[in-house]
Amino acid sequence: MTTTNILLMFLSDLLALGIGVFVGRKLLHKTFSGKQQEAEAKAADIIKNAELQAETIKKDRMLEAKEKYLKLKAEFEEQSNQKRGLLQQNEAKLKQREQQLMQQADQQRNREGELNQLKNEINQQKSALTQQTEALNRRAADVDRRQVEADKMLAEQVSQLEKIAGLSAEQAREQLVETLKAEAETRASSYVKNIVEEAKLTATKEAKKVVIETIQRTATEHAIENCVSVFNIESDDVKGKVIGREGRNIRTLEAATGVEIIVDDTPEAIIISGFDPVRREVARLSLHRLVQDGRIHPARIEEIVAKTRKNIEDEIVEIGERTVIDLGIHGLHPELIKMIGRMRFRSSYGQNLLQHSREVAKLCATMAAELGLNAKLAKRAGLLHDIGKVWPEEAELPHALLGMELAKKYKENPEVVNAIGAHHDEIEMTSMISPIVQVCDAISGSRPGARREMMESYIKRLKELEELATNFQGVTKCYAIQAGRELRVMVDAERVTDDRAGALSFEISQKIEKEMQYPGQIKVTVIREMRSVAYAK
Secondary structure (H helix, E strand, C coil): CCHHHHHHHHHHHHHHHHHHHHHHHHHHHHHHHHHHHHHHHHHHHHHHHHHHHHHHHHHHHHHHHHHHHHHHHHHHHHHHHHHHHHHHHHHHHHHHHHHHHHHHHHHHHHHHHHHHHHHHHHHHHHHHHHHHHHHHHHHHHHHHHHHHHHHHHHHHHHHHHHHHHCCCHHHHHHHHHHHHHHHHHHHHHHHHHHHHHHHHHHHHHHHHHHHHHHHHHHCCCCCCCCCEEEEECCCCHHHHHHHCHHHHHHHHHHHHHCCEEECCCCCCEEEEECCCHHHHHHHHHHHHHHHHHCCCCHHHHHHHHHHHHHHHHHHHHHHHHHHHHHHCCCCCCHHHHHHHHHHHHCEECCEEHHHHHHHHHHHHHHHHHHCCCCHHHHHHHHHHCCHHHHCCCCCCCCHHHHHHHHHHHCCCCHHHHHHHHHCCCCCCCCCCHHHHHHHHHHHHHHCCCCCCHHHHHHHHHHHHHHHHHHCCCCEEEEEEEHHHCEEEEEECCCCCCHHHHHHHHHHHHHHHHHHCCCCCCCEEEEEECCCCCCCCC
């Protein structure tokens, strides 16, 4: 192969290489341009998404910042308002304190003015008193001077009379006294002798006249008190309601009133037995209300009994007021009036105490008037003479001394006080009214049929029986029923257990056997009732 052919081949190869390079570059440029455009489009999308995300994040951050700003602003405003409120309160307190200080200052100035005025008045009064004292001193000196002159003139006159009579003043006085004394003794002895003789002739007659006239003008009838009350009913069907299911109504009524309710074959009647008239009256009125109402059950029974007791207390006050008005006695203390009303439900040896006291009051007034003494004071003493018998608390003093202490306590007249205390000779009589009260008390109590000794001793025995059981711990109420043959003892369920209740009944029965005298046997019943009470509000 020649050099020319080699050169031609080289040139053709070189030309082919150049064409290939050119075509390759064109193809590469075209390929690279498409990828570049695609990359630029992707980059634009990425940038756009990034810008959108950045905008969203920016808005979120701005909202969070705004919310935080608003929250901080609200907290700041709240704190500012609180501080402003405290400042306003402090300012108000300061203003109020300032006003108080100003008022106190004004009051202080007013007081200083009043004090100055009082000082001026005191000084004026002092000067006036000084002037009056000086005037009195001058008058006293003038009186002393005149007294000296009068004594001097009297001495001169006495000396002249002594010269004329030939006796001294002392001797003349003694002679005159002796003469008058002898004459007075003669007249007095004659007068006394006549009075004694006349008194012997008329004393017995006048005394009998006064007593008989007094009794005739004040005579009243007496009804003997007993221990049973009868409650009349319209139909015997009521008895079943009163008894209740398994006897619960009658047991509740007996426990609440302290009496014995006897429901037997007596037609249209229920018997109420009890020695205390107040308890019987409470039971009778309670039964009347329950029968009228028709609702008879334990809760209703307790409610009615409580209301009836309150009504009885009001009735006691009304009875006392009506009694003192009827007798024309005024100015009694309200407690004494209440005790007078309580006499209506108290008997003394079977005699109603209020009727007895009213009768004694009228007897005393009539007898005092016949003797020319204070009839009103005697009537007052007669009404109050047995007031010690209705004192609600137990006392060791006799009723006369207890009544005297009550009269002293409520500022009664000393003569009335003495008459009350002395009407059974416990103390000495110091006034004329005292024997009158004693005599009138005996007149009222000693008339045939007025009193009954057995009733008083019976009531006393039942009261002692109740008091004996009440002294045990845990006992709240105690009632003697069935004429003292049964003693019902109510105990506190929180303080006395079931076992202790049995032991307590035995202890009470043993104490009754040791300390009391009684016929037959006494049944001691201890009742323990548990109640649970709650209130819905």
